[in-house]
Amino acid sequence: MFTKDVYSGRRAALKKEMKNGIAFFPANNEAPFNYPDNTYIYRQDSNFSYFFGLKHPDLVGVIDFDSGEEILFGQEVTIDDVIWCGPLPSLQEQGDMIGVSDVRSFGKFGDYIQQALAKGRTVHLLPTYRGDTLIQCAKWLNTTTDNVANYHSLPLIKAIVKLREIKSDIEIAEMEKAANTAYYMHTTAMKMCKPGMIEREIAGVVEGLSLSGGGPVSFPVILSVDGQTLHNHGHRNVLKEGRMMVCDAGAETENYYASDFTRTTPVGGKFNQRQREIYEIVLKANQEVIANTRPYIPYMVMHTLACRTLIEGLKGVGLMKGNTDDALKVGAHYLFMPHGLGHMLGMDVHDMEGFGETNVGYDDITPRSTQQGFSCLRCGKTLKPGFVVTDEPGIYFIPKLIDIWKAEGKNKDFINYERLETYKDFGGIRIEDDVLITNDGCRVLGRPIPKTVSEVEEICAQGREWIKMQGLY
Ligand code: GLY
Ligand code: MN
Helix, strand or coil: CCCHHHHHHHHHHHHHHCCCCEEEEECCCCCEEEECCEECCCCCCHHHHHHHCCCCCCEEEEEECCCCCEEEEECCCCHHHHHHHCCCCCHHHHHHHCCCCEEEEHHHHHHHHHHHHHCCCCEEECCCCCHHHHHHHHHHCCCCCHHHHHHECHHHHHHHHHHHCCCCHHHHHHHHHHHHHHHHHHHHHHHHCCCCCEHHHHHHHHHHHHHHHCCCECCCCEEECCCCCCCCCCCCCECCCCCEEEEEECEECCCCCECCEEEEEECCCCCCHHHHHHHHHHHHHHHHHHHHCCCCCEHHHHHHHHHHHHHHHHHHCCCECCCHHHHHHHCHHHHCCCCCCCCECCCCCCCCHHHCHHHHHCCCCCCCCCCCCCCCCCCCCECCCCCEEEECCEEECCHHHHHHHHHHCCCCCCECHHHHHHHCCCCEEECEEEEEECCCCEEECCCCCCCCHHHHHHHHHHHHHHHHHCCCC
C-alpha cells in the first residue's frame, strides 16, 4: 500500500471534480474457483484500491460530495480470521492506514444508503463487472439487478478517468517495476524458444516469473506459434523450426499496477527471409510511433501513422498494392491488423475499460470512428503528460479472414490475394511496448526488452547455453 496521504489526496481531488451526491465503492469479494473456500488469487477492485487502498473483501468506501464526509464500512477482525490469516489490523486501524477516521460496521451499509435515498440524495455508482457485486448492490439499493444500472454515474466515470489517466510519480515507479519484471518474463521466453519445447513449458515459466516479481500476471499469458490468433491461450503446440512464437505477457505489482509487452521470436533463434521482412515492417510501425508520440496529439493520429507504415511495408513485399492514402481511407489494412494500435495502461491492463471503452479512450474532441480499421482502436483521444499507453502494431495472416475477404473480393484494389495465399501458414507478429507520455515526448517504460532483429537473435543465442544449464533442452 501507499501512505495514507496518497489515498486522502485522491479522495480530495475527486471531491473537487464532483458537485454533489454520494459515491460508494464496494471492495471485490473473494471469487470461488471450484468450491467456496478454494478461491482465485484475491484481486481488489481497482477503483476501491485507488481511493481506499485496502486489499481485502467486505469493505465499502463512501465519499459524500456535499458534506465532505468519508466513511469506511467494514468487518471487525474475528479470532477465526487471525487463526487462518495471521494477525490483522482492527477496522479502526485499517481506517487510519488510509486516512479515514469514520469507520462503521459493514452490516450497516444497507441502512446508510437507504436513508440517503429516502432523503432524495443522488447516489453515484460505477458499473460493476462481477455478478456477486451486482447482487450486493441490488440488495443495498433495494432494487433489482437490472435496475442497478440506473445508479451508474457518467459524471463519476468522467471525474475518475480524469484522475486515473494521469499517472503520478509513485504510479510511474510502480509501472516501471511491472515493466522490469516483464523484461525477465520476455527474455526468458526468448531463451526458451527452441524446437521441441511445448508452449506451456514456456508459458508456465513466464507466469511464475511474474509471481516472483511481486504479483500475478496482469492478464492470462498469450503465448503461441499460432500468433495469428490474437489472444491465444492454448499453449499446447510443440515449437518447430520455421515458426515464430508470439508472447504477449505482463506483470502486476503488489499495488496492482500493470505492464503489457509483446515480443515475437523465431523458433530456434534465427529469422528466415520471409519472417524478417514482415518483422521489420511491424518493428518500423512500433518505432515510428515511439519517435512521434508526444503530448497534445490524438493517439488516433499515431494509430493512423502505424497503419500507413504497415500498408507501405506490405506494398513493399507485394502483399498490398494501390494508392496508400486510398487503402488507408477504406481501412484495407484491417485484414492484416484487425485491432487498434493500443490502449491505456494502469491499474488495469486495459485501464478503466470497466467504465466502457469509449468513455475511457475517447473524448469530446476525438469521437470514436466507425470506419473499418479505425473503429477497433481502444484509445484515440488526445494524449497528455502522465498517460501510459501501449504501442502494439502487428501483422497477422488469418486464413479464415483471408478466405472471407477474398470470396467477397473485398478491397481487392489494395490486396494481392494471389500472393497472400502463400502466407496462410505464416502465423502472426506483434511487438508491444508500454509508453509514458512525458512533457515533450514519450519514453518506453522498463529495462529495454530486445526488439530489433539482431537483439532478438542475440538473446536467443545466449539462450542456447542458458537452457542447457536448466536442463530444459
Ligand atoms: N495484451 C493483451 C491486450 O492488450 O489485449
Ligand atoms: Mn496490450
